[in-house]
Amino acid sequence: MTVVEPRPVVHRPGRLGRFATAAGRAAAIGLPTAGVALGVAHVVAAALGRPQTAPVLAVGSTVIDATPRPLKDFAIREFGTHDKVVLLSGVYLLLVLFAVGLGAVAGRRRAVGYAGLAVFVGIGVVAVVTRPASTGIDALPTLVGGVVAAVALIVQLRFSQTTTAADAARPRLLNRRQFLVTTGAAAAVAASAGAGGVALGRTNTPGSRSRAAVRLPAPADPAPALPAGVLTTMPGGSAFVTANRDFYRVDTALTVPQIDANAWRLTVHGAVDRPATFTFDDLLRRPMRERDITLNCVSNEVGGPYVGTARWLGVPLAPLLREAGMRAGADQLVSRSTDGMTIGTPLDAVLDGRDAMLVVGMNGEPLPLEHGFPVRLLVPGLYGYVGACKWLTDLEVTTFDAFDAYWVRRGWAARAPVKTASRIDTPRPLTTIAPGQVRIAGVAWAQRRGISAVDVSVDNGQWQPAQLADGPSPDTWRQWVLRWDATPGLHTIRVRATDGRGDTQPEARAGTFPDGATGWHTISVTVSG
Known part of the structure; x- marks a missing residue:
């Protein structure tokens, strides 16, 4: 009887598995390389006391300058003071995609990978040196980061070479141990450099040290005392002075x-x-x-x-x-x-x-x-x-x-005097409040002209004059308040102001471009039954 030895079963990954493996290898090479470049650059920029020369910040600033006005307005309107965080998140996302692409190319063709890294560094250098008020030394953080990243890439690619006859049929695949050692080391360098840059940036701050040493002189022309009618604080509203x-x-x-x-x-x-x-x-x-x-x-x-x-x-x-x-x-x-x-x-x-x-x-x-x-x-x-x-x-x-x-x-106006405006601070829009006596309060401003009156209308009813707090000059806002007998149901509240010349702010809504918004601030509130 002839005994037939069973053939070993070879499990070949499917198309999705091969894609996932290739993507993982690309990320394993590209992400640590890019991380090293950015982390080291951050450290050098912080050490120089010029954190704005870090390539991510320079690229982000260039993006801000190139962003179309409607998109910039949208970012401020939707994200407020977090608009810069959103922008930087977008820049980092693009860098991640670029880094993965760099890793994919470098794993197959070294020369192209090195060229990709050079492009990566070149974009950072151009962004830095083309910023207004830049100096020659501002390119140093990006260049140093690029050199260290190039070393990291060379080491990773060197250890990605196959070493066995079995591997020879599958060139350019990473050995598991080499993968863990080389990419782990590069990732550790990137993380350490990034953390070091952040820590150094917090301590190496000439502005903070200099500000702490400043002793301001007493004014030769002090501000007039605030009138007795100024509300230094107002429950639910804006204090006269903003901290x-x-x-x-x-x-x-x-x-x-x-x-x-x-x-x-x-x-x-x-x-x-x-x-x-x-x-x-x-x-x-x-x-x-x-x-x-x-x-x-x-x-x-x-x-x-x-x-x-x-x-x-x-x-x-x-x-x-x-x-x-x-x-x-x-x-x-x-x-x-x-x-x-x-x-x-x-x-x-x-x-x-x-x-x-x-x-x-x-x-x-x-x-x-x-x-x-x-x-x-x-x-x-x-x-x-x-x-x-x-x-x-x-x-x-x-x-x-x-x-x-x-x-x-x-495209913004060259001359932009402040327009008359008013705002409802309390009650808050889309909130539910208890029935009875309710304070409707806020601020109004028309710098250089001052505010002479504020009127409030509930549910499109008659305009009612609000009580105005005093103001020390026409260059400050004025607080206002109106007491309202709130009844159950959904209500709409709107406000308008009249400046010191007798001109009432227009009802027609206009956006901020090109010289400031107009319109009456209107909110809706629900009074519980």
């Missing part, structure tokens, strides 16, 4: 600039007879003015949160410009931030007697880092994008014909 931690922040900076006040300089130039450069100490030695001023963003929708009032301390700007000797014909003041942002302010708005200032203090302390430390511009009565440059380093006297600032190049 620094609660003050809105809208800007294009993905990371807060870290500026050493001792090294900071402000240059005044352009159409002036006597250009000048000021240090931070130079400003502190000048007479200081203190004022309560409401500031709001042009991106604030009707009833939105991007408005607040603070007590600002700063140097009056008009005398400083007059010292420089402005030339006839100039009508625009262009301010530049350390991150390259440009803001164009009508020169007549600086010189007409309003409290235009180079601000160094906010609510009794040095400017917070996220609000422009060490110095920001503030021109009352203008939306922030034309009158409130943060992290200020440069003032150029020029004309509107000669230069379009950042937002003007993107």
Whole structure:
């Protein structure tokens, strides 16, 4: 009898299994490589004290600049102050996809994989060096990260070579042990570098250290005492002064600039007879003015949160410009931030007697880092994008014909005085409240003109005058309140304000583009039965 030896059963993975295996191998090579590049770059950027030169942040900033205006408006409207987190999440997702593709290509053709890594690094370098106010050293973090990542990729590909005759028929497949060792080591380097960059970035912050050492002088021109009728707090509504931690922040900076006040300089130039450069100490030695001023963003929708009032301390700007000797014909003041942002302010708005200032203090302390430390511009009565440059380093006297600032190049109005607006703070929209006496309260503002009246209508009924709290000047908002006898059911509440000139804000709704939103804030509430 002939005995037939059974043939070994070979289990071959199906198409889906082969795809999953290939994808896993691609990720195993590409993700640690990209992680090493980004992590090491983050460490170097933090060590240099210039976290904004990390490639992810530079690419993200470039994306912000290239984003179409409607998409940018959508992000601010839908995500609010979390818009930067959403943007960076999108950038990281694209990097993951690129890294997996890099791993897939490198596992088959080394030369193409190396070229892909070079492209990866090149994109980061270009994004960094093309940022406004960049210097040659800013490319260093990305280049160092790229070199270390190249070493990691070479090592991974070297150990991915097959070593047995059985493996020879299946080239380019990773041995399990080699896979665990090489990719695990690369992943560990990436994670350690990333964590180290974050930790170093938190400790190596020249801005924080410098701000802690600042001692603000007493104002030569202090803010007037708040009238007795100002409601410093209002249950359910907005306090008159917005705390620094609660003050809105809208800007294009993905990371807060870290500026050493001792090294900071402000240059005044352009159409002036006597250009000048000021240090931070130079400003502190000048007479200081203190004022309560409401500031709001042009991106604030009707009833939105991007408005607040603070007590600002700063140097009056008009005398400083007059010292420089402005030339006839100039009508625009262009301010530049350390991150390259440009803001164009009508020169007549600086010189007409309003409290235009180079601000160094906010609510009794040095400017917070996220609000422009060490110095920001503030021109009352203008939306922030034309009158409130943060992290200020440069003032150029020029004309509107000669230069379009950042937002003007993107279609926003060159001159943007604040429009009359009002907001209902309490009750909250779409909430259920108990019947009986209810306080309807909020704020209204029309900087430079002031607020003379606020009216409230319930269920399209007659307009009822609200009680207005006092305000120290026309440059601040005014709190208002109306007592309402709430009955069970669904109700609609709307508000409108009248400015100091007697003009009532229009009912017609308009979006924020190109010079600020209009319309009456309207909410719905349910009164329980």
